[in-house]
C-alpha cells in the first residue's frame with residue numbers, strides 16, 4: 001500500500017486533496033485509476049491480492065494430511081488437547097470435496113473431545129462426520145458412546161445398531177454387540193431416575209414496542225424520535241446489521257458470523273482457510289456450503305432395516321444445533337461468499353475496507369434479487385464526510401477503492417466494472433463506514449482489577465475475587481436504522497449487542513418527539529468538553545452540538561479544575577482550556593439549575609471544598625464580570641493561582657503514585673518496603689487532594705488505582721474506603737444511576753464480599769441491579785452472568801455469617 005502511494009504523482013495528489021464534491025471525486029477516481037492501470041507495480045499488487053492461482057488462504061490437502069498425521073501422533077501419546085488443536089487446523093485447510101478426509105478429521109477430533117470429557121462438543125463433531133459420510137461405521141460407534149455418556153440411551157442404542165450393521169469386521173462387530181448390551185442395561189437403570197428431571201426452560205425474548213420516526217433536525221441532519229412518550233428502561237429498538245465484519249484480532253477466537261466466542265469444535269469455512277464459525281448454521285448464513293447441502297443418495301441405506309434407514313435420515317437431516325442463543329438473520333444475503341475461494345485480499349485488507357466492500361456487494365445482490373419482481377431494491381442512504389477527510393485518508397481511500405474494485409470485479413464482472421464510477425462509489429462507501437459504522441461490543445467479566453498472574457498468591461487463596469467489567473470491541477457493523485441516531489454527550493438511550501443484534505434502550509423518560517440520542521463514545525463525566533469535541537471532530541468530522549456541550553454543566557467545570565490555595569477559601573480555579581470553552585456558553589448559565597440538579601450534588605468528604613452548588617453560584621454570580629473569568633483566578637475570592645505549576649505538581653504526584661503502586665505489586669517487594677511505598681502513594685494522594693478540586697477526575701482515578709493495589713495485596717478493608725471515595729466522585733461527574741457507576745459498584749460489591757460484609761454487599765448489589773435493569777432490562781443477566789454469581793456469593797456469605 002505504501003509503495004503504491006509513493007508512486008502517485010504530486011499533481012494527482014493535489015487534485016485528490018482538493019476534491020470536495022462527488023463530481024470532483026468521480027474525476028479524481030478516474031484519473032488515479034487510469035494512472036494505476038498502466039503501472040506495473042499496481043498490476044503486480046492487484047494480481048497478488050485477487051488471483052486465485054496465487055491464493056494463500058485456500059484449502060490444501062497435503063497440509064491437511066500432514067496435520068492429521070501429527071494429530072494422530074499426539075492422540076496416541078495421550079496429548080488430547082494438542083491433538084484437538086492439530087485436527088482443527090487440519091479441518092481448516094482440508095478441501096471440502098474430499099469428504100472422507102473431512103469426515104475422518106471430524107471423527108478424530110470427536111475422539112479427542114471425548115477423551116477430554118467434552119461430550120456435547122464431541123457429539124456435534126460426530127454429527128458432522130456422519131452427515132459427511134453416512135456409511136462411516138466408526139462415526140456411528142463414537143456417536144453411540146458419546147450419547148451413552150450424555151445419557152441419551154435410545155439414540156445411543158440406535159447409533160450402535162447402525163454401527164453394527166455397517167461394520168464389516170467380525171471382531172469389531174462382536175465388540176459393538178457387547179457394548180450395545182451394556183448401553184441397554186444402563187438405559188434400564190436410568191429410566192426411572194430421568195422421569196423426574198425433565199423441565200423445559202423458556203427463553204424470554206423481549207421485543208421493542210415503541211414506534212420510532214426519522215425526522216430532520218436543524219443542526220444534526222436526520223435524527224430519531226419516538227411518536228409516543230417513553231418511560232425509562234424501555235427497549236426502543238432492536239435490529240440485525242445491514243453488513244458486519246469481525247475484527248482481525250478476534251478471527252481465531254470468535255465466530256465470523258454471530259460474533260460469539262468459538263466453541264472448541266469450531267467449523268471452518270468450506271471454501272477458504274480464514275473464517276471459523278461456531279456452527280454449520282452460522283457457516284451457511286455467511287455463505288459457506290454446509291455438509292448437508294452435499295448430501296446425495298446412499299445405496300447402502302437399502303441394505304439396512306427400514307427403521308434404521310429412517311433413523312439415519314432423521315440424524316443427518318436434523319437442523320444443526322447452535323451453541324449460541326440468538327438467531328441473527330443476514331437478510332438471506334451471504335456476507336462472505338464473494339470473498340471466498342482463498343483469494344488474499346479478504347485476509348490482507350483492513351476490516352473497514354472489507355466492510356465497505358460488503359456494503360457494495362449487498363446492494364448489488366439486492367438489486368439482482370429485485371430484478372424481475374415488483375419489489376424495489378432497498379437503498380441505504382447514509383451520510384458521509386468525504387469532503388472533510390484529511391488528505392491522507394482521501395488518498396488511502398482512493399487507492400484502496402481501486403484495489404478493491406479490481407478484486408470485486410473478479411466476482412461481479414460487468415455488474416461492478418473497473419471504472420472511475422465504481423471506484424468513486426467505493427470511496428463514498430468507505431467514508432460512510434467511517435461515519436456510520438457501530439463498534440460491536442460484547443461485555444466480558446474479568447477476574448480482579450488486573451490479570452490473575454498479577455494477583456499473586458495472596459488473592460489466589462481467596463474464595464471471592466474482585467470482579468471487573470471489560471468491554472471487548474469485536475467488530476464493526478452498519479445498521480440501517482441504528483445509523484440514524486445522532487450523538488449526545490448526555491445520551492438518553494443506551495446501545496448494546498447480543499451476538500450481532502443491536503439493542504437500544506431508553507435510560508430516562510423521553511417525551512414524544514424529543515430527540516433520541518446515543519453516545520458515539522465520549523460522555524459528560526468521562527472527559528472534559530474540549531476532549532470530547534476534539535475526538536468527535538477527529539473521528540466523525542462534526543462539531544458536537546448536543547445538549548451536554550451546548551449548555552454549561554457543572555461536571556465540565558469541575559472535571560479538570562483546581563482548588564484555590566488561599567486558606568479558608570474553597571473556591572474553584574478553572575483550567576485555561578475549560579475557561580476558553582465555558583466563556584462561550586455563559587449565556588446559557590441561567591439554565592443550569594434545570595438542566596443539572598445541583599441539589600443532588602452533595603459533596604464527597606469535604607463539604608466546604610466540594611460544594612458544587614457554591615461553585616456553580618460563583619459562576620452564575622460572575623458570569624458577566626470578565627476579570628474573574630481569567631484562568632488562574634479563584635472564582636470565589638478572586639486571588640491568583642499559578643495554574644501551570646499546579647498542573648506540574650499534580651502530574652508529578654500522579655507519577656509518584658503510579659511508581660509506588662507498581663512497586664507494591666512486585667512479588668519480590670518485602671513487607672517493609674511495601675509499607676513505605678503505600679505511605680508514598682498516600683502522600684501523593686494527599687498532594688492531589690490539596691491542589692485539585694474535590695471532583696477532579698484525577699482524584700477519582702488515583703483513589704481507584706489505590707483501591708486496586710490494596711486489593712491485590714489483600715488489604716480489602718482499606719481498598720473499600722478508596723473504592724467508595726472514587727465512586728463518590730464519579731457519581732457527581734456522571735450521575736448516580738449511570739452505567740459507569742453500575743460497573744464501579746460491581747467492584748465495590750466484590751470487595752465488600754472479600755471483607756465478609758454481606759449486608760453492605762447486598763445493598764450494593766441492589767443498587768447495581770437497578771442500574772443494570774435500566775441499561776440492559778431483561779438482558780442484564782445474559783450479558784453479565786457474573787451478577788448472578790455475585791448474588792449467590794452474597795447469599796452464601798449471609799448464611800455463613802448467620803451460622804457464626
Ligand SMILES: C[S@@+](CC[C@H](N)C(=O)[O-])C[C@H]1O[C@@H](n2cnc3c(N)ncnc32)[C@H](O)[C@@H]1O
Nearest residue numbers: 220221222383483484485486487542544545546
Ligand atoms: C451516524 S450519522 C447520524 C445520522 C445523520 N444525522 C443523518 O442525517 O444521517 C452521524 C452524523 O450526524 C451528525 N451528528 C450526529 N450527532 C451530532 C451532534 N451531536 N452534533 C452535530 N452533528 C451531529 C453529524 O453530521 C455526524 O457525522
